[in-house]
Amino acid sequence: MEISGRDRRDGGGLRRPAHHHDRGGRPSATRIVTNMYFGNTAVTENGGYMLSQVxxxxxxxxxxxxxxxEGFGFLVENSTPFNAVDGGPAVGWSADGFEPPGNGRTTLTAVVMCAS
Incomplete structure (x- = not known):
């Protein structure tokens, strides 16, 4: 008697993952596409607070x-996902911080990875 992948157990008694098949009996796969997106670029010439979101x-x-x-001396305060509604799922990424005066031109750009 053949035991299906769903019911098989290994020597430790743990369940093995079931193998998924399409209607034709062929193994199926889930396609996940991930893309990177860049937010607005915040710029400071002589120090100050900067925020970028995407x-x-x-x-x-x-x-x-x-x-x-891009630049020198930037102090990151936060780099975190954010949501549109308190307690809801994340909808983007936010990065902010402070550039001390005297370090010249500095830019900050938030980056987010999104899957579909």
Whole structure:
């Protein structure tokens, strides 16, 4: 008697993952597409607070994010996902911080990874 992948157990008694098949009996796969998006670029010439945000396109999900800095001496305060509604799912990424005076031109750009 053949035991299906769904019912098989390994030696430790743990369930093995079931193999998924399409209607024709062929193994199936889920396609996940991830894209990177860049937000507005905040610029300072002589120090100050900077904020950059970027949203995922409608119908996609935030999977991660970060920021890109060009310049010297920038102090990151936050780099985090944000949501449109308190307690709701993340819809984008936000990065902010402070550039001390005297370091010249600095730019900050938020980056988000979105999956569909």
């Amino acid at each position: 949203h995922c396109p409608r119908g996609t999900v935030v999977t991660g994010g970060g920021f890109r800095i």
